[in-house]
Amino acid sequence: MNVLIAAFGFVLGACVGSFLNVCIDRLPKGRSLITPPSHCDACGNRLRGLALIPVVSYLWLRGRCRYCGAAIPWRILAVEVATGFLFAFVVATYGFxxxxxxxxxxxxxxxxxxxxxxxxxxxxxxxxxxxxxxxxxxxxxxxxxxxxxxxxxxxxxxxxxxxxxxxxxxxxxxxxxxxxxxxxxxxxxxxxxxxxxxxxxxxxxxxxxxxxxxxxxxxxxxxxxxxxxxxxxxxxxxxxxxxxxxxxxxxxxxxxxxxxxxxxx
Ligand SMILES: [Zn+2]
Structure with missing residues (x-):
């Protein structure tokens, strides 16, 4: 039961982490957090389907854009994983x-x-x-x-x-x-x-x-x-x-x- 709750916390954290990456990319440049939707910085192609799933997409695409092959910074994965583990820990300790x-x-x-x-x-x-x-x-x-x-x-x-x-x-x-x-x-x-x-x-x-x-x-x-x-x-x-x-x-x-x-x- 606790493992399930922690796993759910991880998934939730990884999704939140993917939004944190948007904040980290855009806030220092004064850009909107909502528009435009997530896209590859190199070729501008919008991320769709599988490419929007945190952690999995990075590993699946081996850290590269599926359209142009440009490297995606490893920080994207690091923030998603870190947020996932921290959320899992907090949920397992305090519950929802x-x-x-x-x-x-x-x-x-x-x-x-x-x-x-x-x-x-x-x-x-x-x-x-x-x-x-x-x-x-x-x-x-x-x-x-x-x-x-x-x-x-x-x-x-x-x-x-x-x-x-x-x-x-x-x-x-x-x-x-x-x-x-x-x-x-x-x-x-x-x-x-x-x-x-x-x-x-x-x-x-x-x-x-x-x-x-x-x-x-x-x-x-x-x-x-x-x-x-x-x-x-x-x-x-x-x-x-x-x-x-x-x-x-x-x-x-x-x-x-x-x-x-x-x-x-
Ligand atoms: Zn690209």
């Missing part, structure tokens, strides 16, 4: 509940932000601003959805809301300092994304999001420097690491904090 809707929303949001930053070096205001507004509206209801936002104290609406505001403040401070005093490293987009993640995770889970983002970003940066794939002054998009931290905190933050506290007390 309001919790699923909330976590599915943030999964999509952080995937789009990560991939657009990776490919274009941009964290778009037209994504972060509405997402910050939505997160502010959701913030007081977090515990009503059934999440234990603040595991160590009461979860009244006011406290949960304050935990979100506190999370946003705590995450924004290090980024503000970096942007103001070391402007080559990060941009204002990173600050806005940190505010968004703080609102979504709240205190104390925002600490997990920060730790994972800085650790993974630091590790990858040192690795790239060691392999001479990146120059010292060269900026590296930080959005993917912010996203990784946010999703880990949302999915496993409470477990990580519990284990951490058990180690020390």
């Amino acid at each position: 509940d309001v919790q699923f809707l909330v976590l599915a929303f943030y999964t999509c949001l952080f995937l789009i932000l990560a991939v657009i930053d990776l490919e274009y070096g941009l964290i778009l205001n037209k994504i972060t601003y509405p997402a910050i507004v939505i997160s502010l509206i959701l913030a007081p209801f977090w515990s009503s959805f059934g999440f234990l936002r603040a595991p160590f104290w009461e979860n009244s609406m006011l406290q949960v809301f304050l935990s979100s505001l506190g999370g946003a403040g705590i995450y924004a401070i290090p980024f503000l300092l970096i942007v103001l005093f070391y402007p080559h490293g990060l941009g204002w987009g990173d600050v806005k994304m940190a505010v968004l993640i703080g609102l979504a995770t709240g205190l104390p889970l925002v600490l997990v999001a920060m730790m994972i983002a800085f650790l993974s970003g630091g590790l990858v940066a040192s690795f790239l420097l060691l392999l001479h794939l990146k120059r010292r002054k060269e900026a590296m998009p930080f959005g993917p690491f912010l996203s990784l931290g946010a999703l880990v905190a949302l999915f496993w933050g409470k477990d990580i904090i519990t284990v951490y506290l058990r180690l020390w007390w």
Whole structure:
């Protein structure tokens, strides 16, 4: 039964992922998400029938357009598969509940932000601003959805809301300092994304999001420097690491904090 539900979650996620690819392709260029319908970027032929089925079509056509043979970026498959697995995990853990809707929303949001930053070096205001507004509206209801936002104290609406505001403040401070005093490293987009993640995770889970983002970003940066794939002054998009931290905190933050506290007390 659980396997069936997870499989359904995967299929649903893969279909949503295929729409996320459209967002990733079109939002940075300011193009409409609805028209024109999906087409090959090289020859302009519209995708029909089998070519519209996520994951399967990519594998079936071996990553090439069926009309002109142009290579389809492997990112298309990666985003579909990643969304599929994340949705499968969320559905298997929470079932089809309001919790699923909330976590599915943030999964999509952080995937789009990560991939657009990776490919274009941009964290778009037209994504972060509405997402910050939505997160502010959701913030007081977090515990009503059934999440234990603040595991160590009461979860009244006011406290949960304050935990979100506190999370946003705590995450924004290090980024503000970096942007103001070391402007080559990060941009204002990173600050806005940190505010968004703080609102979504709240205190104390925002600490997990920060730790994972800085650790993974630091590790990858040192690795790239060691392999001479990146120059010292060269900026590296930080959005993917912010996203990784946010999703880990949302999915496993409470477990990580519990284990951490058990180690020390
Ligand atoms: Zn083509």
